[in-house]
Amino acid sequence: xxxxLDEALCAKYPLIFADRNKPMTETAxxxxxxxxxxxxxxxxxxxxxxxxxxxxxKDRYESTKEYYNNGGKYPWVGGKEITAEELxxxxxxxxxxxxxVPVASQVKEKFGGLRFYVNGATDKHWNxxxxxxxxxxxxxxxxxxxxxxxxxxxHQTLCDHHAKLEERTEEYQ
Numbered sequence: 349x350x351x352x353l354d355e356a357l358c359a360k361y362p363l364i365f366a367d368r369n370k371p372m373t374e375t376a377x378x379x380x381x382x383x384x385x386x387x388x389x390x391x392x393x394x395x396x397x398x399x400x401x402x403x404x405x406k407d408r409y410e411s412t413k414e415y416y417n418n419g420g421k422y423p424w425v426g427g428k429e430i431t432a433e434e435l436x437x438x439x440x441x442x443x444x445x446x447x448x449v450p451v452a453s454q455v456k457e458k459f460g461g462l463r464f465y466v467n468g469a470t471d472k473h474w475n476x477x478x479x480x481x482x483x484x485x486x487x488x489x490x491x492x493x494x495x496x497x498x499x500x501x502x503h504q505t506l507c508d509h510h511a512k513l514e515e516r517t518e519e520y521q
Contacts (some may be wrong), residue, residue, distance in 0.1 A: 349379065349381035349382075349383055349384065349385055349387075349388065350385055351391060351504055353381070353385055353388045353393050354380050354381050357381070357388070357391060357392065357395065359400055360392070360395070360520070361395040361398075363402065363446060363449040363451070364375065364395050364398060364399065364449060364451060364452050364489070365451075365452055366451050366452065367452070367453065368380070368452075374467070375453050375454070376452060376453055376454035376456075377452055377453060377455070378444075378452075380476075381455045381456075382454075382455065382487055383455065383457040383458060383462060384415035384457070384489035384490045385490065385492075386486075386487060386488045386489045386490045386491045386492040386495075387457075387462055387484055387487060387489055387492070388488055388492070389492055390462065390480055390483060390492075391397070391455065391462070391464070391480070393480070394464065394476060394477065394479075394480040397476045398449060398450060398466075398469075398476060398477075399449060401445050401448065402442070402445040402448070402449050403448075404440050404445075405438075405441050405442040405444075405445035406445070406446075408438055408441070409435075409438040409439050409441070409442040412423055412430060412434065412435055412438050412440075413426075413429055413435060413438075416430045416432075416435050443458075448468070448470065449468075450466035450467060450468045450469040450470075450473050451466060451468055452464065452465065452466050453465045453466060453467055454461055457462055459487060459503045459505030460482060460485060460489075460497040460498075460499070460504050460505045460520065461481055461482075461484045461485050461497070461503075461505065462481050462484035463481065464477050464480060464481060465478070466507055470474050478500055485497050485505055486503060486505070487505050488505060488507035488510055489504065489505050489506065490506060490507070490510045491507060491509075491510060492503065493507035493509070494507060495507045495510075495511075496511070496519050496520075497519065497520040498514075498517070498518060498519060498520060499519075499520040500516065500517035502514065503520055
């Protein structure tokens with residue numbers, strides 16, 4: 349994957365890609381995203397799903413903090429007063445949610461499909477990852493268009509255009 353796409357994913361999802369620049373003795377993420385640019389959107393959506401609970405907790409904390417700092421009440425008619433304890437509770441919930449975000453240990457192509465290896469995933473996270481990995485067999489790794497998995501000993505998922513460019517004709521069943 350191109351450097352700018354790699355950097356965009358790491359900037360958008362710093363908790364998932366916390367190990368991106370660690371040495372190879374600690375993680376395989378040191379090699380970056382070992383797949384084509386066409387899977388960028390698939391990885392982006394997957395990461396958004398893996399981040400969703402944390403983002404919700406963060407949004408609740410940040411909006412409550414803003415209300416707390418601007419009058420100390422929720423803005424709707426009859427809005428209740430926000431206490432320092434309530435604000436602290438939302439901050440703690442956000443911090444706990446951050447701890448549940450899985451950390452990627454490797455993202456690559458294997459047998460024509462995406463492999464997204466993580467540490468600290470829940471069953472819900474594994475379901476999201478499994479869905480994205482299955483979808484990758486229907487998305488061209490080069491450009492993101494609808495694709496099929498081709499083989500000539502090496503499996504690769506490509507659209508018709510890229511399959512023709514690479515002279516791939518045998519579809520993998």
